[in-house]
Amino acid sequence: MTQQTILQRMRIALLALSAFIFFGTVFELILTEHYKTTTQFIPFVLSGLGFLSVLAVLIRPNRWTLRVMRWLMLIIILGSLFGIWEHLEGNFAFQFEMRPSATLKDVFWKALKGAAPLVAPGILAFSGLMALIATYFHPAIVESQQTAPSFDMAPSN
Numbered sequence: 001m002t003q004q005t006i007l008q009r010m011r012i013a014l015l016a017l018s019a020f021i022f023f024g025t026v027f028e029l030i031l032t033e034h035y036k037t038t039t040q041f042i043p044f045v046l047s048g049l050g051f052l053s054v055l056a057v058l059i060r061p062n063r064w065t066l067r068v069m070r071w072l073m074l075i076i077i078l079g080s081l082f083g084i085w086e087h088l089e090g091n092f093a094f095q096f097e098m099r100p101s102a103t104l105k106d107v108f109w110k111a112l113k114g115a116a117p118l119v120a121p122g123i124l125a126f127s128g129l130m131a132l133i134a135t136y137f138h139p140a141i142v143e144s145q146q147t148a149p150s151f152d153m154a155p156s157n
Contacts, residue, residue: 014134015054021127022051039086046079046124054131061140070135073128080128083121090116 025047034040053069091114095107112118135141 011134011138012058014130015058018127018131018134019051019054019058021123021130022047022054025123025127026051042079043083043121043124046076050076050124050127050131057131057135061138063140066135066138066141070132073132076128077125080121080123080125083124084118087114087116087118087121088112090114091118 026044029035029040029043029047034043049072053065053072056065057069088111091111092107094114095111096102099107
């Protein structure tokens with residue numbers, strides 16, 4: 001088996017795992033009833049976009065689908081960080097509601113260990129990073145860069 005075949009299989013495995021995580025995240029969000037506020041719908045949208053873009057790359061890995069997927073993964077990673085912030089903020093708000101006169105130092109560890117898990121939104125960032133790693137030096141992008149016209153102004157020898 002050639003190295004190129006092994007690399008191609010690894011790319012497909014990473015992308016398939018990423019798609020599975022995006023799909024599974026939607027299922028988990030439904031089970032945990034993560035749809036009570038408008039903000040809670042954000043991970044549904046991000047997971048759906050992530051799943052569809054990874055699926056598009058698995059079906060048709062060309063320059064356009066790869067670039068769209070890469071941009072969406074960056075948006076998903078930012079959305080994941082926003083989710084972590086939202087969970088942390090909710091945990092702090094709950095702690096301060098329970099203990100209004102408490103200081104930040106008093107509630108810090110309790111907020112980190114609060115009801116809204118901080119790592120849960122991070123699964124979207126993890127899946128997005130996996131998909132980005134799978135496209136590192138992807139042949140469809142490398143080939144398009146090699147065949148693209150060069151606008152180098154240096155004189156050729």
